[in-house]
Amino acid sequence: xxxxxxxxxxxxxxxxxxxxxxxxxxxxxxxxxxxxxxxxxxxxxxxxxxxxxxxxxxxxxxxxxxxxxxxxxxxxxxxxxxxxxxxxxxxxxxxxxxxxxxxxxxxxxxxxxxxx
Amino acid sequence: xxxxxxxxxxxxxxxxxxxxxxxxxxxxxxxxxxxxxxxxxxxxxxxxxxxxxxxxxxxxxxxxxxxxxxxxxxxxxxxxxxxxxxxxxxxxxxxxxxxxxxxxxxxxxxxxxxxx
Numbered sequence: 001x002x003x004x005x006x007x008x009x010x011x012x013x014x015x016x017x018x019x020x021x022x023x024x025x026x027x028x029x030x031x032x033x034x035x036x037x038x039x040x041x042x043x044x045x046x047x048x049x050x051x052x053x054x055x056x057x058x059x060x061x062x063x064x065x066x067x068x069x070x071x072x073x074x075x076x077x078x079x080x081x082x083x084x085x086x087x088x089x090x091x092x093x094x095x096x097x098x099x100x101x102x103x104x105x106x107x108x109x110x111x112x113x114x115x116x
Numbered sequence: 117x118x119x120x121x122x123x124x125x126x127x128x129x130x131x132x133x134x135x136x137x138x139x140x141x142x143x144x145x146x147x148x149x150x151x152x153x154x155x156x157x158x159x160x161x162x163x164x165x166x167x168x169x170x171x172x173x174x175x176x177x178x179x180x181x182x183x184x185x186x187x188x189x190x191x192x193x194x195x196x197x198x199x200x201x202x203x204x205x206x207x208x209x210x211x212x213x214x215x216x217x218x219x220x221x222x223x224x225x226x227x228x229x230x231x232x
Contacts, residue, residue: 004158037223045206045223091159103172104149104221106159 002027004094006107013082014115020067021077021110023092029053033095034068034075039109040088048090051075079112087114118142120224122207128230129197137192137227139207147212148190149221150182153204165190166212197231204228 003026013019025034036048051059051068059066063083067076079086092107120141129135141148150162164172165184179201181193190207208221 035220042225044225045208047220047222050220093159103161103164105161108156108158 002029002094002096002103002105004092004105004107006090006092006110008110009108010111010113012113012115013079015084016081018078018080019082019112021079021090021092021112023075023077023107025073025075025092025094025105027073027094027096029096031096034066035093035095035104036064036066036075036077037091037093037106038086038088039091040085045091049077082114084114084116087112120207120209120222122205122224122227124227125225126228126230128232129194130232131197131199133197134193134195136194137205137207137229139190139192139209139224141188141190141207141209141222141224143209143211143222145209145211145222146187147210148184148187149208149210150190150192151206151208153206153226155203159206163192194229197229199231202229202231 005024032053034051037045038048039045049059049061049064051066058068063080065078089109089111091109093104095104123138147166149164152160152162161174162176163182168184179196183191204226206226207224210221
């Protein structure tokens, strides 16, 4: 069964510093996608960054980057120059195809606090 | 309206009530999803509709009944719920292409449901 594990229920970082959120997953699939979603206190879930499993290059979106280690099944998120608006729940998610649609499996989330 | 909207945002109901949650997507997508988000648990996929046909039902109790009258609207009909059904219910949509299942799910803000 596909599972996603986020081992850090809570993390904190000082404004302008860098923080890394960890994620590991378990799968027997070879083609899949990985995502980090952010859920601010307003509750609207938004996509932060995505990674295709077949790509060796780590994805980057402005201050957000990932460290994708396929063999280790690890997919960590690095937030550089942290801002107060980065405070949110962060969910790691794994997507794989199933039948006529696809399934998205989420981790339990990491609550990130940004201290001024 | 843009993106994915959900109504109501908050709902309190008794165990004998019947209510419905509504989701509408304004993105031209052809797949819609219901998720349940409980405290301290990963997001749980409940139902998936692709091209208005239900393609996924994750062993959800029959007291939850989904309906997808068209590709823009998704309902979740609730009846005789239990207190443990209290949670945040998230709707999402995506565009599914035959032979290419890569697509991003866009989430609504959710309905906070409390069952007394």
